[in-house]
Amino acid sequence: MKLLLKIFFSLTxxxxxxxxxxxxxxxxxxxxxxSSQYPNMVRxxxxxxxxxxxxxxxxYLENESFKAKLPTMLQSNDRPDIFYSWSGGVMYxxxxxxxxxxxxxxxxxSYLDTVSAAAADAFTFEGQRVGLPLQVSQxxxxxxxxxxxxxxxxxxxxxxxxxxxxxxxQIQAAGITPICMGGKDKWPVHFLWTHLHxxxxxxxxxLESLNNGGWDRPEYLKSGEQxxxxxxxxxxxxxxxxxxxxxxxxxxxxxxxxxxxxxNWMYGSQKSNSASGEGLGDxxxxxxxxxxxxxxxxxxxxxxxxxxxxxxxxxxxxxxxEFMMHYVSxxxxxxxxxNGAYIPIVKGADVSLTNPFLQQVAQNISNSEYxxxxxxxxxxADIGRVVNDVSTDLAAGIITPEEATQAVQEAxxxxx
Amino acid sequence: xxxxxxxxLLSRYYTIIIFLIPALTIFTLFVVLPIGEAAYYxxxxxxxxxxxxxxxxxxxxxxxxxxxxxxLSLKNNFYIIAISLFVQLPFALLIALMISDKLRGxxxxxxxxxxxxxxxxxxxxxxxxxxxxxxxxxVAAIWGFFGAEAPFVLGDKDWALVAILIVIFWKFFGIHMxxxxxxxxxxxxxxxEAAKVDGAGPITTAFRIKIPMLIPTIKLxxxxxxxxxxxxxxxxxxxxxxxxxxxxxxxxxYLYYFGVMRMKxxxxxxxxxxxxxICLFIAIGYQRTLMRDxxxxxx
Numbered sequence: 240m241k242l243l244l245k246i247f248f249s250l251t252x253x254x255x256x257x258x259x260x261x262x263x264x265x266x267x268x269x270x271x272x273x274s275s276q277y278p279n280m281v282r283x284x285x286x287x288x289x290x291x292x293x294x295x296x297x298x299y300l301e302n303e304s305f306k307a308k309l310p311t312m313l314q315s316n317d318r319p320d321i322f323y324s325w326s327g328g329v330m331y332x333x334x335x336x337x338x339x340x341x342x343x344x345x346x347x348x349s350y351l352d353t354v355s356a357a358a359a360d361a362f363t364f365e366g367q368r369v370g371l372p373l374q375v376s377q378x379x380x381x382x383x384x385x386x387x388x389x390x391x392x393x394x395x396x397x398x399x400x401x402x403x404x405x406x407x408x409q410i411q412a413a414g415i416t417p418i419c420m421g422g423k424d425k426w427p428v429h430f431l432w433t434h435l436h437x438x439x440x441x442x443x444x445x446l447e448s449l450n451n452g453g454w455d456r457p458e459y460l461k462s463g464e465q466x467x468x469x470x471x472x473x474x475x476x477x478x479x480x481x482x483x484x485x486x487x488x489x490x491x492x493x494x495x496x497x498x499x500x501x502x503n504w505m506y507g508s509q510k511s512n513s514a515s516g517e518g519l520g521d522x523x524x525x526x527x528x529x530x531x532x533x534x535x536x537x538x539x540x541x542x543x544x545x546x547x548x549x550x551x552x553x554x555x556x557x558x559x560x561e562f563m564m565h566y567v568s569x570x571x572x573x574x575x576x577x578n579g580a581y582i583p584i585v586k587g588a589d590v591s592l593t594n595p596f597l598q599q600v601a602q603n604i605s606n607s608e609y610x611x612x613x614x615x616x617x618x619x620a621d622i623g624r625v626v627n628d629v630s631t632d633l634a635a636g637i638i639t640p641e642e643a644t645q646a647v648q649e650a651x652x653x654x655x
Numbered sequence: 656x657x658x659x660x661x662x663x664l665l666s667r668y669y670t671i672i673i674f675l676i677p678a679l680t681i682f683t684l685f686v687v688l689p690i691g692e693a694a695y696y697x698x699x700x701x702x703x704x705x706x707x708x709x710x711x712x713x714x715x716x717x718x719x720x721x722x723x724x725x726x727l728s729l730k731n732n733f734y735i736i737a738i739s740l741f742v743q744l745p746f747a748l749l750i751a752l753m754i755s756d757k758l759r760g761x762x763x764x765x766x767x768x769x770x771x772x773x774x775x776x777x778x779x780x781x782x783x784x785x786x787x788x789x790x791x792x793x794v795a796a797i798w799g800f801f802g803a804e805a806p807f808v809l810g811d812k813d814w815a816l817v818a819i820l821i822v823i824f825w826k827f828f829g830i831h832m833x834x835x836x837x838x839x840x841x842x843x844x845x846x847x848e849a850a851k852v853d854g855a856g857p858i859t860t861a862f863r864i865k866i867p868m869l870i871p872t873i874k875l876x877x878x879x880x881x882x883x884x885x886x887x888x889x890x891x892x893x894x895x896x897x898x899x900x901x902x903x904x905x906x907x908x909y910l911y912y913f914g915v916m917r918m919k920x921x922x923x924x925x926x927x928x929x930x931x932x933i934c935l936f937i938a939i940g941y942q943r944t945l946m947r948d949x950x951x952x953x954x
Contacts, residue, residue, distance in 0.1 A: 307916055480811075
């Protein structure tokens with residue numbers, strides 16, 4: 240009887256001990272089951288569970304819901320341990336308020352040596368490492384080769400903004416809608432205005448405005464004027480203000496318009512959102528960088544895009560960081576790169592990129608001396624959304640370039 | 656020695672107090688405290704993370720009343736109220752007068768007209784977003800039938816609000832019709848028969864007997880419609896999200912987009928306080944004026 244009791248207590252203790260040491264890691268992401276990186280996310284979770292005995296719980300939220308829900312979630316007891324981030328201003332706000340964990344002690348230098356230093360730096364705040372990068376992206380003009388050829392446009396001649404305007408006129412003259420735009424979601428429109436900012440103002444003016452204000456300077460007014468020049472041609476599909484980003488991707492994939500200014504995720508999204516599910520084939524699609532503007536202070540090689548990754552909430556266990564280091568690793572990134580899921584940040588993984596578009600983007604970013612993170616993320620939720628609003632208002636033709644830049648300057652002052 | 660009368664009075668108050676405690680606790684916890692908290696936060700610049708520290712006085716309110724979009728959303732709420740009161744309610748009353756009698760087919764029409772109200776507001780808005788779609792929707796089909804190119808009403812800043820008002824009308828007139836039908840059925844049959852004997856036709860009966868006797872019901876329906884219009888949110892979100900160019904916001908969707916989504920909790924609280932004061936003003940004003948006679952009858 241005594242022996243039985245001993246066994247019983249030992250077993251109970253063992254069960255308790257092992258379960259007390261097994262963490263449940265809550266991982267909040269925004270990749271649907273049909274996205275190309277999802278299979279490897281599941282694989283990484285399963286491998287990690289088998290190796291360590293911890294449990295990884297994956298939680299999915301759609302992009303817009305994710306952004307809306309996260310602030311509340313982070314302050315509740317139900318907060319995720321790991322969640323997606325575009326780095327930049329929103330991340331700084333979260334870090335300043337103490338909602339992120341400093342993981343410097345958990346991430347060894349040997350791991351950091353394996354990832355791109357610039358990408359890893361994007362996930363630091365005041366010397367603290369608060370997250371790990373996953374991928375980089377770039378916004379560029381995508382075009383439908385058939386339609387562009389039909390209109391007789393040669394994209395290799397689009398070097399300056401005026402060339403783009405001429406191309407739009409030419410496409411329109413051929414009876415084709417020049418540009419697909421998801422105006423309801425607003426952020427697709429802000430790429431247009433802010434990429435012009437990058438061309439007109441360059442890195443120095445951006446940093447100057449960020450630190451000392453001056454979002455209403457002449458260089459930025461010029462972006463508004465250039466945008467209105469384009470808008471006056473009515474280049475977007477009819478009803479573009481009622482269309483969302485998935486609509487935009489679908490229209491492009493269905494060949495309903497010739498071009499779209501979008502991040503490299505357009506490649507997969509135009510397929511999944513098209514009516515056929517096939518979208519445009521690789522041979523019918525092309526990409527070119529945002530053209531320069533005459534007299535612009537930026538460099539033609541400067542890029543707009545993202546450095547996205549994963550943040551750790553203040554209560555995340557060490558195992559969450561260990562899991563992420565397992566996921567963001569050469570093996571998985573190589574495979575994801577080969578599948579065309581994204582542009583990896585682990586050194587040596589980009590050689591697996593077989594997709595010509597992603598290869599080109601990876602090349603652009605590595606050649607770029609100034610990779611500006613999306614304005615609506617980098618400037619924080621407040622100023623970022625003002626930028627989205629005024630960009631859309633410019634596209635709708637209801638505000639002047641002065642009003643647009645003034646609104647951003649006011650939002651910046653309001654936040655000082 | 657206490658008199659028996661005093662004892663009776665005290666015991667009556669004890670009962671009231673004992674019954675009041677649970678309700679008062681819940682009301683204080685979930686209504687009074689949050690309002691007080693919102694009022695407090697509205698004096699801070701605060702992004703919702705950590706504790707509010709940056710005191711800004713009335714700056715949030717100042718910014719709010721100078722903000723073009725907020726003024727526009729106030730106006731939109733005014734339009735919604737106007738359409739509800741002057742178009743929706745009279746129409747609901749007309750239909751109620753037509754189908755309140757126990758005629759053949761009346762129950763069928765009642766169900767049909769009431770159906771939109773049963774749908775969740777989000778579902779309603781999503782259905783109408785498809786209807787309004789200029790490529791594939793019903794609007795596109797109708798325009799296409801006449802060989803015309805369909806408009807994208809939800810993306811048109813002149814028409815988007817009209818489109819939303821149509822959905823509101825469609826969705827909510829059914830409930831007001833039901834309220835009127837209930838009121839009409841409560842009218843004594845004797846009165847109606849007496850009128851008939853006196854030679855009153857259906858129109859005279861409607862205007863001289865039914866509508867005057869329905870006044871308390873109408874007042875209630877006006878009140879519900881007023882408050883419902885001020886709270887409007889979930890129909891706007893899927894239809895336009897306040898767009899295009901922020902021309903279709905209601906005060907509540909404005910609060911969501913400019914307070915919650917932008918992580919300006921202090922500013923959002925100021926919007927909340929203003930909405931609360933407007934609702935309170937209307938509710939008290941309404942009770943004190945239009946509902947006064949009914950209240951006096953009751954108490």
